[in-house]
Amino acid sequence: MVLTYFRRRKTFTLRDKIPPAFAGDAGRLGFIVFMQVAAMFGEGKGGVVDKPDPRAAGDVVVVKIHAVPMCTEYKGFISGGTGDRFGHEAAGEVVEVAQTGRVKVGDRVVVQPQNSCGKCQMCAIGEHIHCSGGRNIQEIVGTEPASATYAQYLHKMEDLLSPIPEGVSYTHAGMACCGLxxxxxxxxxxxxxxxxxxxxxxxxxxxxxxxxxxxxxxxxxxxxxxxxxxxxxxxxxxxxxxxxxxxxxxxxxxxxxxxxxxxxxxxxxxxxxxxxxxxxxxxxxxxxxxxxxxxxxxxxxxxxxxxxxxxxxxxNWHYNLGVYPRLMKVIQDSPEQIDTFITHTFPMREVQKAWELQATGECGKVVLDPWA
CATH class of the missing domain: 3.40.50.720 (NAD(P)-binding Rossmann-like Domain)
Incomplete structure (x- = not known):
């Protein structure tokens, strides 16, 4: 018998209820666990849909997303776009790892944009954004990768996760992506x-x-x-x-x-x-x-x-990962400015309203909360 659980907002997550010893084998045990992701339905409509939870494999970990800064995805929305893979900015918490590595469960992290190989000259000097290779995440995890940030959970290579200092909120930390x-x-x-x-x-x-x-x-x-x-x-x-x-x-x-x-x-x-x-x-x-x-x-x-x-x-596309601590210091030293910069926060289920607002230009940085 296959047990199917549909996670709804303001309810517990099945990932947190499965005993840790079995969490990585939820699929083999018969559980099909779902998360919510934002979607465009065309004709100016948006909302959330259910997709399977990601599972960790190799050095690809699972991040529970707590803050999703929005970028230019709204341009696809106003042109009638469709799909359910949006976003490249996020801050969250590592909730599943498959092996011992650079991050562990419980680490608070900024999700760096893009994909990289981790081995080329550009990656070696901290310029992951200019990596011309990248990696096939699907080959590592064995399923369609959860690579979009407009979601409750995300697949990410551990070397593209930057630590959030103590005392910095997820919302403020997320500005280390495209905001700043x-x-x-x-x-x-x-x-x-x-x-x-x-x-x-x-x-x-x-x-x-x-x-x-x-x-x-x-x-x-x-x-x-x-x-x-x-x-x-x-x-x-x-x-x-x-x-x-x-x-x-x-x-x-x-x-x-x-x-x-x-x-x-x-x-x-x-x-x-x-x-x-x-x-x-x-x-x-x-x-x-x-x-x-x-x-x-x-x-x-x-x-x-x-x-x-x-x-x-x-x-200039992004920044060298070696200067991330200096960028985080800007965020730590400028709390009032960051609060002014972030003008609106929406529950992810209200993503249509967020896209509509962005299209007017009557906003600064807008952030989605996947769990509200």
């Missing part, structure tokens, strides 16, 4: 400091995280954003001024604010070609420009923009 991570990595590379004027273009959640990071380093901060809600939120987070990119004289405004010199360092988080061009034009001679927002092409003159001006241009 990409712009932290950019500012680490540019060595932003208190002598700098930093411009951040595109003040969605990633760009707002850039305001937090730049202010933490003591820089004078310029934001560039057209949405009134986001512009106001940026000022609350520490931006000295926010310019509207639709103003025809925005470049003159930036130059006036910097006494005609230009900004020392600039980070784009919009992916807009116009913002890319603005960064290059607004940067001072020997300045630095970092592209974080994914986007299209823009005109760039090697002589005019780089050689004669002496600019350093770079791209």
């Amino acid at each position: 991570g990409p712009t932290f990595g950019a500012m680490e590379q540019m060595q932003v400091n208190s002598l700098d004027t930093v411009m951040v273009t595109g003040l969605g959640p990633v760009g707002l995280g850039g305001i937090v990071n730049a202010r933490y380093r003591g820089a004078r901060v310029i934001g560039v954003e057209s949405h009134p809600y986001r512009a106001a939120l940026a000022k609350k987070l520490g931006a000295d001024v926010v310019f509207n990119p639709t103003d025809e004289d925005i470049l003159d405004q930036i130059r006036d604010f910097t006494d005609g010199i230009g900004v020392d360092k600039a980070v784009d988080c919009s992916g807009a070609s116009a913002a890319h061009r603005l960064m290059v034009d607004a940067a001072r001679r020997k300045g630095q420009v970092t592209f974080v927002g994914e986007g299209g092409d823009f005109p760039l003159g090697a002589s005019r923009d780089m050689i004669r001006k002496g600019l350093v241009l770079r791209g």
